[in-house]
Amino acid sequence: MSTKVQLDDSTAKCTGTMTGAEILIEALRRENVEAIFGYPGGAVLPIYDKLYNSGMFHILNRHEQGGIHAAEGYARISGKPGVVIATSGPGATNIITGLADAMIDSLPLVVFTGQVATTVIGSDAFQEADILGVTMPITKHNIQVRDVKDLTRIIKEAFHIATTGRPGPVLVDIPKDVSIAETVFEYDFDIDLPGYQPTQEPNYLQVRKLVEAVSSAKKPAILAGAGILFSDATAELLKYAEQQQIPIVNTLLGLGNFPADHPLFLGMAGMHGTYTANMALYDCDLLISIGARFDDRVTGNLNHFAKKAVVAHIDIDPAEIGKNIPTQIPIVGDAKKVLQQLIEQDGKKGDFAEWHKELESNKKEYPLWYVNEDSEQLKPQRIVEIIHEATNGDAIVTTDVGQHQMWAAQFYNFQKPNRWVTSGGLGTMGFGLPAAIGAAFADRKANVVSVVGDAGFQMTLQELSVVEEHNLNVKTVILNNKALGMVRQWQEMFYEERYSESKFTSQPDFIKLAEAYGIKAVRIEGENDLDKLREAVAAEGPALIEVVVCQDENVFPMVASGKGLQEMVGVKK
Helix, strand or coil: CCCCCEEECCCCEEEEEEEHHHHHHHHHHHCCCCCEEEECCHHHHHHHHHHCCCCCCEEECCCHHHHHHHHHHHHHHHCCCEEEEECCCHHHHCCHHHHHHHHHCCCCEEEEEEECCCCCCCCCCCCCCCHHHHHHHHCCEEEECCCHHHHHHHHHHHHHHHHCCCCCEEEEEEEHHHHHCEEEEECCCCCCCCCCCCCCCCCHHHHHHHHHHHHHCCCEEEEECHHHHHCCCHHHHHHHHHHHCCCEEECCCCCCCCCCCCCCEEEECCCCCCHHHHHHHHHCCEEEEECCCCCHHHHCCHHHCCCCCEEEEEECCHHHCCCCCCCCEEEECCHHHHHHHHHHHCCCCCCCHHHHHHHHHHHHHCCCCCCCCCCCCECHHHHHHHHHHHCCCCCEEEECCCHHHHHHHHHCCCCCCCCEECCCCCCCCCCHHHHHHHHHHHCCCCCEEEEEEHHHHCCCHHHHHHHHHCCCCEEEEEEECCECHHHHHHHHHHCCCCCCCCECCCCCCHHHHHHHCCCCEEEECCHHHHHHHHHHHHCCCCEEEEEEECCCCCCCCECCCCCCHHHCECCCC
């Protein structure tokens, strides 16, 4: 049995030896980890045994996918890395979707997987899986610990890599015998990674080029992505936009980085963006992209995207610059630091009066719309507006992926940062509920509303048990159209209304389901029930709210696949 470690606060060093499992727990303390999301199993039993009396806060999710999506929600709201523990084999493979999701959406995770003992790796031992091989393309970094003496260094490097530069998931695979082997604990050392040195400070000359480009532009626009949120640069974005009077367009994941009610805000861009935002990207003569990667759902057909514009791309990841869009002014660096330099230089103001006039005209003539008059069925857009009203626009909103996601993005009107949690690049059904759990642990005072579809909800509904167990202030709002809504919309528009496997003929009773988990539930079916919706959303504590909505409602506007942003359909009533 290992000697109990004696800590010397003056040197932050330890005397005696610790097992690998004890080292992991102590390292998590040193990294100020507040919450661990996980699920025990054979290969991680030594770790869970040391967790037993550690005082560390652990959330037992009901499925490993739920655990990693919860960690994503936690990371997105807290700004801190989400920490996950999963056992070997199926435990590890169950987190694959979450790793891929976090990788493409740049969310910092540190994931510890158990592994069979080093003596049997490669022998197809019970619950063995080559998790390094499987996750190499979908992690920022992954590594297997073969010697307990390397464990502290690997853990410290994992947190550093996950949270610096462009954030992302890091996986550390720990064989069972490493977790019970002993060594001296040492955590007071500097990280030495010569091959990993993210650029924080931008090149002055490139910043100067952008200052001059703004001064000479007539129609500038800023495309502000999630990188603004990751670098905590929302105040700088607001100050710079107001200083230079440049309009702001958001990506889906960037929502909240600029107040939706600000005169310079044009809305979300892309496939289901606003007419004003998309036409601004199409017509601008200077496009400044900050912390966005020019995803295809934002750009539409690249042959038509920003063809009139000089493109400036600000990103901490140099691999993104020029990857999709030719860039004339590349600036590698942290978004906050770049914006601070731009503000400091306070370049000569351009004459944008006519541009602003054109954009204001577009806002008034082509607002987001839906037809609610004389409808016998509830419209999902109106439900989102009511949720906004009932929460004073201050809730943390999480979603799955599909029509409900787009309606939430369009109609919630985020005024503050870090209030929007959704799966962007991967488009993961089942993300919304567990992400809401993670968000609730990140901000226990917040009202968290998970807007989900009836289909995606059923993929991770078992996580309701976690909501009830911890009495989380999470409202699960199911927009039930009895269909795979976005699939049905595409089949209607592009497949001659051949609704192949996109409409449900059988569903569970969601109210009884929630009650089985010990959660209050209410069904909203018509106008007379809307006050119950308002009350349930605003109340304290967990609740499930099923809203029966119109099945054939579509998300508009829309840029069809392969079309340019200027080729939107459904722009007006």
